[in-house]
Amino acid sequence: MSGFATFGNELYTGKRSYDFVGAKKIWFIIAAVGVALSIIIPVAKGGFNLGIEFRGGSEFTVSNVKTTDATIGEKAVTDVVPGSVPRVANVAGNTMRIQTDKLTDDETLKIKQGLTSAYGVTDNEVTSTFVGPTWGADVTKQALIGLVVFVLLAALLMALYFRTWKMSLSALAGMAVTMFITAGVYALSDFEVTPSAIIGFLTVLSYSLYDTVVVFDKIRENTSGIDSSTRRTFGEEVNLAVNQTLVRSINTMMVAILPVGAILFIGAGLLGAGTLRDLSLALFVGILIGTAATIFVAAPMYAWLRQGEPELVKQARRVEQRRAGAERSAPASPARA
Amino acid sequence: MARTGRKKPGLRVLVWLGVILAALTAVLAGGTIAGQASWAPKLALDLEGGTQMILAPKVEGGADINEQQLNQAVAIIRQRVDGSGVSEAEISTQSGRNVVVSLPGTPSAETRNLIQASADMNFRPVLLNGDGAPVPPEKRTPEDQLPKPTAAPANSSDTNWITPEIYKQFEALDCNSPAAEKSERSDPTKPLVTCEPATDKSPAIKYILGPVEVKGSNIVTSSFQLQQGAQGAVTNDWAVNIQFDAEGTAKFKEVTERLNQFYVAAGGESGTDPKAQFAIVLDDQVISAPRALAVITDGRPQITGGFTEQTAKALSDQLKFGALPISFDIQSEQQISATLGGEQLRMGLLAGLIGLLLVVVYSLFQYRALGFVTIASLVVAGALTYLAIAILGWTENYRLSLAGVAGIIVAIGQTADSFIVYFERIRDELREGRGLVSAVENGWKRAKRTVLASKAVNLLAALVLYFVAVGNVRGFAFTLGLTAIADLIVVFMFTHPTLQLLARTRFFGEGHKFSGLDPERLGAVPLYRGAGRVRTPEDRPVVVRSKNTGAAAEAERRMTIAERRLAEKQEQLAGSSKTSAKENK
Numbered sequence: 001m002s003g004f005a006t007f008g009n010e011l012y013t014g015k016r017s018y019d020f021v022g023a024k025k026i027w028f029i030i031a032a033v034g035v036a037l038s039i040i041i042p043v044a045k046g047g048f049n050l051g052i053e054f055r056g057g058s059e060f061t062v063s064n065v066k067t068t069d070a071t072i073g074e075k076a077v078t079d080v081v082p083g084s085v086p087r088v089a090n091v092a093g094n095t096m097r098i099q100t101d102k103l104t105d106d107e108t109l110k111i112k113q114g115l116t117s118a119y120g121v122t123d124n125e126v127t128s129t130f131v132g133p134t135w136g137a138d139v140t141k142q143a144l145i146g147l148v149v150f151v152l153l154a155a156l157l158m159a160l161y162f163r164t165w166k167m168s169l170s171a172l173a174g175m176a177v178t179m180f181i182t183a184g185v186y187a188l189s190d191f192e193v194t195p196s197a198i199i200g201f202l203t204v205l206s207y208s209l210y211d212t213v214v215v216f217d218k219i220r221e222n223t224s225g226i227d228s229s230t231r232r233t234f235g236e237e238v239n240l241a242v243n244q245t246l247v248r249s250i251n252t253m254m255v256a257i258l259p260v261g262a263i264l265f266i267g268a269g270l271l272g273a274g275t276l277r278d279l280s281l282a283l284f285v286g287i288l289i290g291t292a293a294t295i296f297v298a299a300p301m302y303a304w305l306r307q308g309e310p311e312l313v314k315q316a317r318r319v320e321q322r323r324a325g326a327e328r329s330a331p332a333s334p335a336r337a
Numbered sequence: 338m339a340r341t342g343r344k345k346p347g348l349r350v351l352v353w354l355g356v357i358l359a360a361l362t363a364v365l366a367g368g369t370i371a372g373q374a375s376w377a378p379k380l381a382l383d384l385e386g387g388t389q390m391i392l393a394p395k396v397e398g399g400a401d402i403n404e405q406q407l408n409q410a411v412a413i414i415r416q417r418v419d420g421s422g423v424s425e426a427e428i429s430t431q432s433g434r435n436v437v438v439s440l441p442g443t444p445s446a447e448t449r450n451l452i453q454a455s456a457d458m459n460f461r462p463v464l465l466n467g468d469g470a471p472v473p474p475e476k477r478t479p480e481d482q483l484p485k486p487t488a489a490p491a492n493s494s495d496t497n498w499i500t501p502e503i504y505k506q507f508e509a510l511d512c513n514s515p516a517a518e519k520s521e522r523s524d525p526t527k528p529l530v531t532c533e534p535a536t537d538k539s540p541a542i543k544y545i546l547g548p549v550e551v552k553g554s555n556i557v558t559s560s561f562q563l564q565q566g567a568q569g570a571v572t573n574d575w576a577v578n579i580q581f582d583a584e585g586t587a588k589f590k591e592v593t594e595r596l597n598q599f600y601v602a603a604g605g606e607s608g609t610d611p612k613a614q615f616a617i618v619l620d621d622q623v624i625s626a627p628r629a630l631a632v633i634t635d636g637r638p639q640i641t642g643g644f645t646e647q648t649a650k651a652l653s654d655q656l657k658f659g660a661l662p663i664s665f666d667i668q669s670e671q672q673i674s675a676t677l678g679g680e681q682l683r684m685g686l687l688a689g690l691i692g693l694l695l696v697v698v699y700s701l702f703q704y705r706a707l708g709f710v711t712i713a714s715l716v717v718a719g720a721l722t723y724l725a726i727a728i729l730g731w732t733e734n735y736r737l738s739l740a741g742v743a744g745i746i747v748a749i750g751q752t753a754d755s756f757i758v759y760f761e762r763i764r765d766e767l768r769e770g771r772g773l774v775s776a777v778e779n780g781w782k783r784a785k786r787t788v789l790a791s792k793a794v795n796l797l798a799a800l801v802l803y804f805v806a807v808g809n810v811r812g813f814a815f816t817l818g819l820t821a822i823a824d825l826i827v828v829f830m831f832t833h834p835t836l837q838l839l840a841r842t843r844f845f846g847e848g849h850k851f852s853g854l855d856p857e858r859l860g861a862v863p864l865y866r867g868a869g870r871v872r873t874p875e876d877r878p879v880v881v882r883s884k885n886t887g888a889a890a891e892a893e894r895r896m897t898i899a900e901r902r903l904a905e906k907q908e909q910l911a912g913s914s915k916t917s918a919k920e921n922k
Binding site: 008009012013128142145146149150153154157158161196199202203205206207209210213214217218221244245247248251252254255256257258259260261262263266276279280283 | 670685688693695696703740742743747750751753754765768791793798801802813817
């Protein structure tokens, strides 16, 4: 811990500094590549692994099974619907999940009976779900509407709070990167995209902006008197703010990700697929990327958007002049930094 | 250390928080004692077990559905579900297009079909009626005396429709016991044996009806009003008006021409020929069977006879539903048995608990004793959230779903973040060389803004998700919003006042090694250290200038060590010794 505190001190005073803003080209290129890959991968793979809610179909859940043999479940389905290819999975300790294509009511009842006797469970331990493909489409549509509304309102809120649209835009850029790469990770890992995952996804966007707002608040504080200061250029000031909030960023990320990770690894390990796992995976990935996007994309982008402003160009020149002057007047300066 | 007016700042706020918590607990306790609330939060169907169906309404002819029609659809389904004896059903509309029906337990195939079926209204002529009770078996018409059709029926009022089977069915029918709902709708081209259920005013009646003659979809609209007497004066009797479309008008004219003949032949007002009646049939049950007193040529019949305002409105509404033959496609049907939900909940809570534990360990590791403030704050936030959920469950019927549980678990991290932002700001202030008391105040001033701004983003997201979202997204969003508010209350009313108090304790105030606010560890060395220790210039990392030089000084205070040294050197060179680091009190 003392190591971490020292780390924090050094970041705070500027003794230790990571050049997030100066090396922005590298980060932007990495982010751009990440985003590009996130678009290319799903296209190349032929889309996401969509959950049953998007494809449509029937799903059975058998709890308290005596055996977790998948072939029993497959047979129970193929006995009723020959030629179908059911997906049978052990989703929790002794719970089986069987997904099929869309079935008729009659077939559903028959398979339900078949599963009851095949797994040796009672009637109410087999549940059936029928999901129409339009359900997923509805969720997606609503999610998209929600996304657009949220982005517009959040952009407005931030522009008003920070009194500059450039912060708003940078924050949204960070969020967009988070969004694309999270989706890309989903496509790459072949995790099922379910409505729960979509919920998680929307929450990630909120987290991403939340994280950015905290860091930007510090940036605003540090740059509030930039016009009359000759200590640092605007970009350096932004970079210092990011460094000064780095410990906060790491701590926040850790604290946010620990419970989510608990659900993901403990919950999913014991429970298998389900609302909790789908939600927590999206959150887990999104929080990691969201934190990184604030530091590597949003903050450098803000510095980049503003560095060309005439006022700041002038200020940067003054900083240079002062530094040159300081060099001359204090040649023996112990330049340790 | 300088003292502000009050001796223990923060104490009053803490007392207020205690009052709020006590009041909420009292409200909940009161509700529980009164038997209306319960200590446990209400669980949604996914945790309690039950079935949720999402229905997409379909209007005949594929027309789009408007909100009013959707609300009618909800009313229709509610009527059906309540009628079939299932209690505690939740029926609501979703995103202005779908109807969500949530039923506890597993609905029977009959219930499912009932929910799915379209509101099926039509007009059939009455062929025969009788007392609602079943004819006792010994009194039933013997096989050889059953009415037999002598010819193919000529029109819908022809008694040749009555076959021996239909007659037997009619005799056996019991209209006094609740009708076992039929899963299939009747064939409109065949006769129908059915009941008019008993009402307050009249006993149950059973009917044999001819094939459908006018469909409900031929109704344009329906209204009800006080009946007008012969002189145009308003009477006290209520009447229901129907307005048919062109097709309905033509057909209804034809029907009333035929039925009115029976009416007149049977002796008009005093006649009893059932064939003068036409039955209005909704979902295969007769809701009214008036007689055709006249030939209606304009498609605007008026039904009169013993209506109250209430019954007139009811019939008028039913006729409107009939004008809207909505059927439903089950888009998604989810049966969640309570055992599965319970297991998920248990695991979810377990995961949440472990997650909480990890957060505790991490905060203790990062913030030492200050970590306990985090933990206490989380406990208070948890208590607030719990009370809010339980009370909302009572007053607003808010039910906690699995997605909601996930929302709470996710909120642990977001709640703890407010403390992190605050603690880091305090540390920043300590690094500047401030004493703890002023570090807490100054840190709070800055953290407050950040916390408010960032929580606004959280709340915004929760609100948008809540209002735009579908299904279980709402539960999740609601919980997220709820915890965000609880978090704000806790940071303002618990964490900050607690730190104000703690800052005045020796343990924290003197920066004990384990307090998490040890200035030495934070790289700040205050001027007065006691124990004979003298601060050397090397120890002094920060040159704190006058505190009130405004925003411009802000940037200067945040120089790198190298810059500070440089600045100091310059100052020394200039002969000015501006090094008196002050506590700024």
